[in-house]
Amino acid sequence: xxxxxxxxxxxxxxxxxxxxxxxxxxxxxxxxxxxxxxxxxxxxxxxxxxxxxxxxxxxxxxxxxxxxxxxxxxxxxxxxxxxxxxxxxxxxxxxxxxxxxxxxxxxxxxxxxxxxxxxxxxxxxxxxxxxxxxxxxxxxxxxxxxxxxxxxxxxxxxxxxxxxxxxxxxxxxxxxxxxxxxxxxxxxxxxxxxxxxxxxxxxxxxxxxxxxxxxxxxxxxxxxxxxxxxxxxxxxxxxxxxxxxxxxxxxxxxxxxxxxxxxxxxxxxxxxxxxxxxxxxxxxxxxxxxxxxxxxxxxxxxxxxxxxxxxxxxxxxxxxxxxxxxxxx
Numbered sequence: 620x621x622x623x624x625x626x627x628x629x630x631x632x633x634x635x636x637x638x639x640x641x642x643x644x645x646x647x648x649x650x651x652x653x654x655x656x657x658x659x660x661x662x663x664x665x666x667x668x669x670x671x672x673x674x675x676x677x678x679x680x681x682x683x684x685x686x687x688x689x690x691x692x693x694x695x696x697x698x699x700x701x702x703x704x705x706x707x708x709x710x711x712x713x714x715x716x717x718x719x720x721x722x723x724x725x726x727x728x729x730x731x732x733x734x735x736x737x738x739x740x741x742x743x744x745x746x747x748x749x750x751x752x753x754x755x756x757x758x759x760x761x762x763x764x765x766x767x768x769x770x771x772x773x774x775x776x777x778x779x780x781x782x783x784x785x786x787x788x789x790x791x792x793x794x795x796x797x798x799x800x801x802x803x804x805x806x807x808x809x810x811x812x813x814x815x816x817x818x819x820x821x822x823x824x825x826x827x828x829x830x831x832x833x834x835x836x837x838x839x840x841x842x843x844x845x846x847x848x849x850x851x852x853x854x855x856x857x858x859x860x861x862x863x864x865x866x867x868x869x870x871x872x873x874x875x876x877x878x879x880x881x882x883x884x885x886x887x888x889x890x891x892x893x894x895x896x897x898x899x900x901x902x903x904x905x906x907x908x909x910x911x912x913x914x915x916x917x918x919x920x921x922x923x924x925x926x927x928x929x930x931x932x933x934x935x936x937x938x939x940x941x942x943x944x945x946x947x948x
Contacts, residue, residue: 623736625747629661631704631755636662636694641706643743645723655712655740660691660705667701668854671756672847674706676728676763676813678713678720681835682827683762686843701856704752709761709813710741717833719766730808732816749816758792758854759817759824762843765831765931769940772892772927773829773842774800774869778809780818788823795853796825796846797863800927802945805871825850832931867925869945875921878941882916884908886935892927896920902942905935920944 629639641657672690674683687707694703708714710728712721720727726741734745753759765771775798780786793801804826809815817824827846830839849861880886885906890896897920904915918941920926928943935941 621737623743623747623750625743625751627659629659631661631702632663633661634663634665636660638691641744641747643740645740647723657709657711657744658707660694661702662694662697662699662705663702665700667856668757669702669704669755670758670760670851670854670856671704671752672706672760672762673709673813674762675708675710675714676761677766678708678710678716678718679766679833680762680764682764682829682839682843684708684714685835685840686762686847689844690847698858699851699856700858701854702755703851703856704755706752709744709748711744712740719768729813730811732811732813745813748813753817753820753822756817756822758850759822760792760796760847760850761813761824761826762829762847763827764829764835764839765928767833768831768931769828770831770892770929770931771828771943772800773827773839774798774802774927775825775827775846775866776802776804777825778804778806778814778818782821785818785821785823789825792823792825792850792853794866795849795861795863796827797849797861797866798827798829798842798846799864799866800869800945801866802869802927803871805873805876807874807877828928868948869925869927870948871943871945876924876944876946878902878918878920878944880905880918880930880935880937880939880941882907883936884915884934886930886933886941887915888929890926892929894926896924896926896944898923902926903929905941908934918942922946
């Protein structure tokens with residue numbers, strides 16, 4: 620198999636704090652022999668676990684990059700033991716463009732794993748993570764938020780796993796992160812996800828959704844920063860004990876947790892995130908943009924629980940998620 624063209628001048632086995640780039644050759648109209656330079660930090664001191672910390676898997680989600688650029692800057696004077704690998708913006712072309720997907724090849728990083736060393740730009744980045752970075756990691760944290768089209772109550776999440784011991788380790792890491800909500804998530808289509816790739820290797824994997832709307836708030840950034848500090852302490856890389864706040868646990872037992880739009884139009888939400896919802900209760904109304912005097916389409920919850928995720932803009936399209944319901948244990 621062809622080798623991945625990404626290179627770096629950082630030494631992952633060397634003690635100290637190193638800041639540099641993953642260099643991906645990319646010839647284009649603006650630079651015939653150019654390269655995509657993806658920022659990366661590697662910090663190592665002695666023996667200990669390796670944490671791989673990432674943001675910008677989707678380029679319009681900002682809590683992760685903000686928290687990770689700040690963490691990378693702080694490591695020089697930090698007391699730690701082990702290794703921390705920080706990539707604040709995995710899909711760097713998408714991040715620089717403020718888009719969910721890459722402007723170069725349209726690639727959605729979180730649907731292209733394990734990637735291809737001879738594939739598109741996004742597939743090459745995914746392959747480098749698959750072949751080089753993930754194998755080094757003991758813990759993997761990928762910081763997401765809702766981007767431009769979703770909004771969530773801020774949560775840290777894991778998945779239902781076949782390996783109960785692996786799930787227990789992931790749940791302990793999720794609880795240590797200490798987001799206001801902790802969700803055992805159900806993925807409608809897990810194929811090609813970074814999450815699935817890491818979990819298949821037996822890694823302790825956690826992710827987040829910290830708000831949305833294509834921006835970041837002081838509150839959600841603080842949750843990301845505090846959560847990463849807690850995770851590093853939980854793993855034994857930073858000294859001290861995690862100091863998580865109260866976190867409400869939610870489960871997603873089956874597909875009833877998702878309400879999907881079967882029409883397009885103007886959406887009116889009938890309740891806010893964080894409110895309890897009952898089976899059969901109307902979550903939202905969707906109005907036909909092209910006619911007055913017609914009844915809106917009502918979308919109802921299929922399960923009792925807590926309304927914790929929703930479509931963000933005021934206009935909704937057929938197939939978009941109307942709402943996401945979590946079930947308290």
